[in-house]
Amino acid sequence: MATKKLGFGFMRLPLKDQNDPASIDLDAVKQMVDAFLERGFTYFDTAYMYHGGQSERAIREALVKRHDRDSFTLATKLPSMFLKNEGDQERIFEEQLEKCGVEYFDYYLLHNLNTSYYEAVKRFDSFAFVQKKKEEGKIRHMGFSFHDTPELLDEILTAHPETEFVQLQINYMDWESQSIQSRRCWEVARKHGKPVVVMEPVKGGMLAALPEKAEQLLKEHQPERSLPSWAIRFAAGLEGVMMVLSGMSGMEQLLDNTGYMQNFEPLSGNEQALLQQVVQSINETIAIPCTACEYCVKGCPKNIAIPKYFSMYNMDNREKLRTGDPNRWTINELYYANMAKTFGKASDCIGCRKCEQSCPQHIEITKxxxxxADVFETQPA
Structure with missing residues (x-):
């Protein structure tokens, strides 16, 4: 039987405290893992840095300790952004085996290759390191996740034909995006004959909560289908896609996703055309294309809750566009004031741009x- 194309990403798990990414609700995750496996899905994806470093441990507790090793496939990643000294790769890899509670990984990726992190990978000969682990039987398949230009992707795949698969950000919003360039990166992977694992198919949840006009377009066509189903089916229907990851944060999302992906049907031509209208409608309302991956938060010297503030800004902007009132007060101002008591304010930014070096979406974060700050910190006269 063919492997079902939906993977469970351990990146946006249910939390006990929404302000603490490490406070994973393990009981809820265990129930989700069990339901996922019961429905015939087997692929799990984690990473060293997810959930404040606790995602791999959650995999061990919720999955590895409770299910036979041959009943699932496990993917994790070598954090290229953390490679500073000789010996880091070996230390991190052994730590990952221990944290996950396994003797081998089915899929192992160099994490988040872009212009700067690829330099670190070259400096520490990371491809050779991963190849060695494969020869030792500690890795079954080697690949990398990627957030940069199609030209760089072509360069890496040309230099490293031993790569067995690539993980790309693909969704219908980013398909023709000038910054993400999903389509062109997918075309490069196809040119090199590499299977593709899709990440961010719902763009960090953005495509699960659409502007009213965009949602209406989809609901008029298929009222019973969820909004995320359109995004995941778009990605899963592309040639060469072996797996689509979803960072599911609750049982409702998991049951929905596994429901329509059990007997997967690609989008029709008419549905593809409909999504183009949806993209146009979304682009009229979105300000900051943030997916809340939180890569930018690590190392911020002022502890600014960047993705949370961007989400509030987008919601505030959407409400003002909807009403046509740029001075309208929204509830997001209250949320911002509350959050700024715990985290650094937006105006605390010192412009070091560490966040921008880490951002997979290439957002001008400091700008x-x-x-x-202008919207949420300016006091009325």
Whole structure:
């Protein structure tokens, strides 16, 4: 029987405290893992840095300790952004085996290759390191996740034909995006004959909560289908896609996703055309294309809750566009004030741009933080 194309991403798990990404609700995760496996899905994806470093441990507790090793496939990643000294790769890899509670990984990726992190990978000969682990039987398949230009992707795949698969950000919003360039990156992977694992198919949840006009377009066509189903089916229907990851944060999402993916049907031509209208409608309302991956938060010297502030800004902007009132007060102002008591304010940004070096979406974060401060920190006269 063919492997079902939906993977469970351990990146946006249910939390006990929404302000603490490490406070994973393990009881809820265990129930989700069991339901996922019961419905015939087997692929799980985690990473060293997810959930404040606790995602791999959650995999061990919720999955590895409770299910036979041959009943699932497990993917994790070598954090290229954390490679500073000789010996880091070996230390991290052994730590990952221990944290996950396994003797081997089915899929192992170099994490988040872009222009700067690829330099680190070259400096520490990371491809050779992963190849060695494969020869030792500790890795079954080697690949990398990627967030940069199609030209760089072509360069890496040309230099490293031993790569067995690539993980790309693909969704219908980013398909023709000038910054993410999903389609062109997918075309490069196809040119090299590499299977593709899709990440961010719902763009960090953005495509699960659409502007009213965009949602209406989809609901008029198929009222019973969820909004995320359109995004995941778009990605899963592309040639060469072996797996689509979903960072599911609750049982409702998991049951929905596994429901329509059990007997997967690609989008029709008419449905593809409909999504183009949806993209146009979304682009009229979205300000900051943030997916809340939180890569930018690590190392911020001012502890600014960047993705949370961007989400508030987008919601605030959408409400003002909807009403046509740029001075309208929204509840997001209250949320911002409350959160700024725990985290650094947007105006605390010192412009070091560490966040921008880490951002897979290539967002000008420092510029947008100034706009966030202008909206939420300017006191009325």
């Amino acid at each position: 947008w933080l100034r706009k966030v």
